[in-house]
Amino acid sequence: MKVSIGWIREWARVRASDAQLAERLTLAGIECEAEPHRTDLRDVVVGLIRDVQPHPQADRLRVCTVDAGGKQPLTIVCGAANARAGMKAPVALPGAALPDGTAIKQAALRGVESAGMLCSAKELGLAEKSEGLLELDADAKVGVPVAKHLALDDAILVLELTPNRGDCLSVLGLARELAALYGLTLTGPAPRAPTVASTKKYAIRIDATRDCPHYAGRAIEGIDPRVRTPDWLRERLRRSGLRAIHPVVDVTNYVMLELGQPLHAFDCAQLHGAIRVRRAKAGEALALLNEQTVELTPADLLIADDRGALALAGVMGGAKSGVTAQTTEIFIESACFAPERVAATGRRLRLPSDALYRFERGVDPTLQRAALERASELIVAICGGRAGPVTEAGARRPKPVTVRLRRARLDQLLGHAIPDRDVEALLKRLGIGMKRIARAGWHATVPGHRYDLRLEVDLIEEVARMYGYDRIPARPYAAPLTPAPVPERQPAQLLRERLAARGYFEAITYSFVDAALQRQLAPDVTPVPLDNPLADTMTQMRATLWSGLIPAWQYNQQRQQKRVRLFEAGVCFGEGAGAVAEQERVALIAAGPAAPEQWGVPARPVDFFDVKADLEALFAGVGGLRFEAAQHPALHPGRSARIVRDGAPAGWLGALHPRLVQALDLAEAPILAEVEMSALQGLALPHPAEPPEFPSSRRDLALVLRDEVPAADLLAQARGVGGPLLRAAGVFDVYRGAGLPNGFKSVALSLIFQDNSRTLTDEEVDAAVQAVARRLQEAFGATIRGESSGGVDQGGTGRSAV
């Protein structure tokens, strides 16, 4: 909300500057800023156009004779269509500088001397856009500076109100708050009820009393709809961002800004019978002021007459029943509607309005009569007419809300004892009635405008707020510590650090992803679509982290980053049996060269085994891990592995499927991996054995066998037969090609034997190697191509070429 500070100051005579006043309110929880208002309209005065003649040289220009308070009338050339004799308008005299920088000089316009310029609102910086001259009040004093006539020496208070402080959505509310903060007496409002000069009245019936606790209304007959809303009222509306529309509507808006009570004016010519406040019937429709027709439900509250719906209570008026330029008889509504009722309708129909904004935050249920009198007074003063008697329905004086405030509770929550005297004084300033309960605290009576004060804790906040949060001392940390057991390593933290140490950068991608991409990456997962996505490329929750990492890789590739290593740790979403499941995972993407570009090392593209090593580093210390050949719809069928831990699937590793590389128009096939975070849990606590003191013996074994035999099976068999003396078995070379039959490969195994209590003899080791060789022959049909003795395995001596 925006509102003139000058207006507020009429009722709260604060000495502080505009900026100080805004700061004081802000520190009291009413967040606002004072925006200076333009006042430097030097040499722009009120002028009276006495005569308008056509310009001899230009069809679109006219020559006006203007009285600007000087001895001689001025001749001013003007292009505005609305210039007419008898009209008052701003005149910028020679020497004036307009807000847009235009310097006004005496000058000839198409051959006619012009002694200044007649101005529009836009030219004076009073509107973003405007048509024609700014018309001023007919009784504005000629020659008076326009800045004075319009009281432009002002500032605007721009508020960001929290939803609990609807009571501050008015000049009255802000003046009241300021008076409380500065300890001043509020000097307004003092509405004068107009004389009742008509007998016209409408019966009011409230069917839904809970939705509408109070309704007041009155008719005013014989108004003149052609009058112009006076400048002082227009200006105040303008400073709140409202345009003058119609004198009656302008007054209802003015009173809403002034007192915080939204009002509505009906054209009596469109009313038939009694006014009713009722719930809508299912399927009932209403054409609204904004030219929208809405279908209503029994959850919506209506103002209706005998013929049907007139307005959406507290939200928006109807198109047919509102005031027009022909209206001469009006009925003004000043009602209190329940916040939750109005909010429900506003939210469902997405109809923002100033009335709704106030009603959903709570309008003072005691304010309706006063606001109605104030509006009547202004309308009769501006438009003339005869006010009828006020009709009211519902609770005229709602039962005041009383809340108990306990002394002990106040201290318990604040940790600081504010003296009784101060507590009473601070709350009384807010208009809260304080009745002491012997030693225990108070009964506080809350004023009608404070919807937010219903609980004891609400009052405690008010005490703290008025006292000042800064005056409540900070209490040094005194809580007893209850230290918890410290886990050895945190897997989530460890994995990030390990991956970063291996050259990966951590990415954070949006959890909502492109559905088309995801359908290709995780066709087997039922995704979780968003009901209300923000963009076409963010329509469903990620089912795999790859849905975010692949675009992140592309983003970098488009920026000349050839070598990309990214990882992300986060939640993936899927739906099963109607329920949403969340799984924490970590995923990797690697593309481009295997190593950073460097001298002395031939460049090659990253491959499966590079990333497998990264995964093995991740899983270091986690037992029971296995990679097995398996097919994944998004991965190359010959280059993908399921990761299995303790027999349970734990993730995937592989090259992106060539079909997808093509479909996604990618430059290369990245290597992808994704692992369940749960599989990384349970890091073994090391309980190390002492390193053996006796030397180990290494033997190398070269085998030729069928291509499809997995290395893992080979090693498993070797370990199975090698017995406790076989300490380690590994693959150190694989060869295919010349010298081998098609479909066969040569694999070189290293076998390391050791005993903790003695040096092994050659015979023992030879026997063990023979056993391994025999087993591999039996199990896989492997032929032994060579065997060599490494002797004592120190520094890798004695390896034979295979």
Place this chain on the structure above:
Amino acid sequence: MTVDIEPLLGKARTDIGAAPDARALEQLRVDLLGKKGRVTELLKQLGGMAPEARKAFGERVNLAKDELARLIDARRRALTDAELSRQLAAEAIDVTLPGRGETVGALHPITRTIERIERIFAEMGFASVAGPEIEDDFHNFGALNIPENHPARSTMDTFYVQNGRKLLRTHTSPVQVRTMERVVREKRTPPIRIIVPGRVYRRDQIDRTHSPMFHQIEGLYVAERVTLGDLKYDLMSFLSRFFERAVEVRFRPSYFPFVEPGADVHVRWSGGRWLEILGCGMVHPNEFKAVGLDPERYTGYAFGMGVERLAMLRHDIGDLRLFFNNDLRFLAQFRP
């Protein structure tokens, strides 16, 4: 009879000095000092000498032998040194060439910031816990004292899934509720001291200062005598530790439905500006009631801060989008 050994000696000195390598030098040593060497041979002439002369000659020859042996040693050392120098020179490398192998990656600045905040609060006894990102209405709104149709709901424009049955959490506060529910369910009692880092979602268009997804850290401390004074101290101390300097902090009344009294916390920044850093307050009694804790017995404070905002302030980052573009040229600056 005297034999003049000077010519022999003179030549030997020259030869040793000129020996080109270790092998030539060794040959020279054998020639001179070996069993049949020329100097050794001289001693054989002693037999024919008078005792006086014999003594003098013997001494002279021995002195000569010693001198030549020393010269040979010196020459040998010189040759070895020269050889080593040649080898070292040949083996020299350009030490300014870059090292080979993998370079180091980096953690995301958001992760860094979260871990930093976790560390600070861990020292104050706060355990880090997590909760679901897809939430129900009760945990995200209802239990947090945000009733149906309350204007506070419209200020947190929400993503919904499953035809409105579930939603993407708009803050990490539902984990407050879940944590307290668990304590009650497991028949434990406060104190509860947790922080909750995690992703949250709001329907904001992406620009320099808005993102439909960002990170929050929630804090909750519930016990029998937690006061606004505790909240002030703990957050002031956190902020000074986080920014590594004694920051000026102010608490301004504000409104969050699930805390009361509620406050925004501001920090005095460069140029004297006050920057809003986080929101906090005393846990609302309605929240205690919703989870089944007695609001008369327990009090507590809660706070919530935006991780991106803290990271932007600490690292002088001006555009929120940088966090989610995952541009390697941005991320690589977080190696240190």
